[in-house]
Amino acid sequence: MNYPHAVIVEDNFHDIEMIKDALDNTGKNISTVVFRDGAEAMKYFFDPENKAQSQTHWLPMFILLDLKLPKINGLEVLKLLKSDKKTKCVPVVIFTSSNETRDRMESYELGANSYLVKPLDADVFYDYIKQIVNYWAVINTNAPHAGNI
């Protein structure tokens, strides 16, 4: 697995395509790990069988988390991530189509580091991803070492 990397939890195939394209476009050479539902993501972070956990840099720079997910929804995933001391320092960016105030409030209450509504305009979409990478992957360099704290 290449490092540094980002974890994307997203069920919409087209969105995954666009996010990956946008990340590539940043020129920061960021590899991605994608999970199509909450359960898969949970397995990655909390299943002791997961061999990746033995690697030094197995925790991502940031997690892009959709809220409408099959099996375990995004808020549930967020809650688990933020209540475990291994994972709670990993920045979680909620990237969703929901503009509901309730979702926004709940996400921040559970410890989300950012909440972004997926824009319809592709230009704005690419801009958002660029900014996320700039902020969490470049400016915030502490993130990769969070697992060792």
Added chain:
Amino acid sequence: MTDSVSEKTGKSFFISLIILIAASILVVILGFLSFQSQKEYIKNSAKHQLTAIADLKVSEINNWQKERTGDASVIYFNRAFASNVSQYLDDPYSVTAKENILSLLTAIEKAYRYKNLLLLDRNRKVVLSLHKYDKAFSQNHSALIDEATQKKEIIFGDFHKDKEAGEVHLSIAIPVIISKSNNKTVIGCVMMIIDPHLHLYPMIKSWPVPSSSGETLLVHREGDDVVYLNVLRHLKNMPMEIKRSINESEMPAVMAVLGQRGVVEGTDYRHKKVLAAIQPVPGSPWFLVSKIDEDEVFAPVVTRFWVTLFFVVIIIATLGLIFAYIRRHQQANLSRRKLELEERERSLYARSLIEASLDPLVTINTGGKIMDVNKSTESVTGLSRDELIGSDFSSLFTEPKKAEEGYKLAFMDGIVRDYPLAIRNVAGQITEVLYNAAVYKDNSGAVQGVFAAARDVTELKRVQRELKAAHDDLEERVKYRTIELQKANEALEMEIRERKEVENLIILRTRLLEMTNKELESFSYSVSHDLRAPLRAIDGYSRMILRDHADTLSSETKRRFELIRSNTHVMGKLIDDLLSFSRLGRMEINMSRLDMEGLINDVWKELQIINPGGNYALIIKDIPESRGDRTLIKQVYSNLLSNAVKYTKFKNKAYIEAGGYTGGNENIYYIKDNGVGFDMSYYDKLFGVFQRLHSADDYEGTGVGLAIVQRIIQRHGGRVWAEGKVDDGATFYFSLQREE
């Protein structure tokens, strides 16, 4: 009637009472006057008596004085005695002269029991004395002796009290004169000493009539004092020991020495009220006061008072008794009259009751003859009262025998009830009756006759028949009605059932509606979200193609890709508007006071940030405050103002006016512009969702703005409407409930 009687009784009682009281007052006044005159009479007679006594006493004293002066004259005019005295004074040892002198003096002493007689020489020295005498005698009597010597007359001395013996006496000084050729020379003086206790005091003390307090005083003035000269009746002191100041002017004694005369009222030395007569004693410094206690004087008056009072009481009591008797008599008369009146009224009342009775009433004697009837009997039989009385009772009926049995039954049993008979009147008309009869007795209990009352049952029977018919009819009708009612009930029950079904249906529909509403909301919500995803993908892929193949694509293809992208954006906007519109249905409304002018200004500022550099003028007219959800009403103004801006953008001079006014129980607000306006014939499409009256090419927008406005205002309980004309501007109105 009884009222007026009692009124009269009350009135006469009142008058009688007044007369009684007046008579009593008169009696009391007369009694008082008679008492007063009696009192005055007694007082006057007491005064007369006192005056008479005083006069008597004074004349007695005068007589006594004259007698004493007469005694003195025997010596005074006796020349032989004078020569004897002269001889004896010249030669005290002349026995003859001495004996002659002594024999005369002793004779005088014996004749009127003088206390002492003394001879004094020219130098006032006692040369002879019949009894022992006081050493200071000459000195004590010097004034009297000198007066007698000087005046050469007999001088009657005043009461005198010996200093040593303390005895009171009176003295008479007689000058002894020798006449030699018209030259009279006093050679000595004879003193006659009188003991007042012997004659004078008893004489003064004696009262001509029996009295418990009558007393005569003899007083003279000594400086500022009044001295009582005689023995007082009510004090044990010796004479001349009692003195009173002349300041005690209420005392008759003081009045006397101060010159008052006649009868006076005052208080005596014991401070008791007295009546007194004052008289001066002529030829002396004495005053005589005859006095008597008022108590004694008025003792008969008091008796008279009680006697008068007794008579007054007796007279009043007699009057009272007479009054009471008369009254009782009157009342007895009145109550008798009243009773009689009442009795008459009662009997009249009873008679009128009988006459007023609609039932024929008859009294029958033991022989079955009618004795008395009432009017009703006359009318039912057609016979007059005179014709009826004395006739056979049974002859009035269709069945005389049965009638006879009836009244005989009454005589036998004392009472008969509801005995059916039929009366036939003179015209042959039949009246069915029920007879009730009872015997009546006199005071001794002997049966006098039967009192019979007939009840006309002709009408009753007719009514009974009619009633039965009516009853039968009614039963028929009830039967019919019951059937009708049953039918109506069934119909009603059916209706109730139907209604219940309708109600259930309504409840069901309401629930369905609620569910549908909820579903609709979640539907529009998820639709909005799920619709966006493919659009995002279309836009994203178009962008990727344009970016990745920029050099190979023809400009026409590029333009078409751009069109795809802009259409996805329009679609996105439509979805956004749909979303916000559907969200309005779910939002809670938070009411607060709204400053509409401030709110409009805020919205206007935001609009100018979004659309800078327009040639717009907003004029805010008078606008009332309101209550509403601040965010939503702001949304309303935002939509309306941005519409106004939008539809005036081709005008040279855009004019937008905002204002409001109060109408009834609501406030009405408006936004007016001079923009393109609209055709009123499409008015019904104005507030519809995604309904547009203008081309999207000229005026951007999805057609949700006014729908949102309407929905917000409706949720506030208000109304929305508009006026417009093509190319002549539009005015949008909305109303909000007024604050209560």
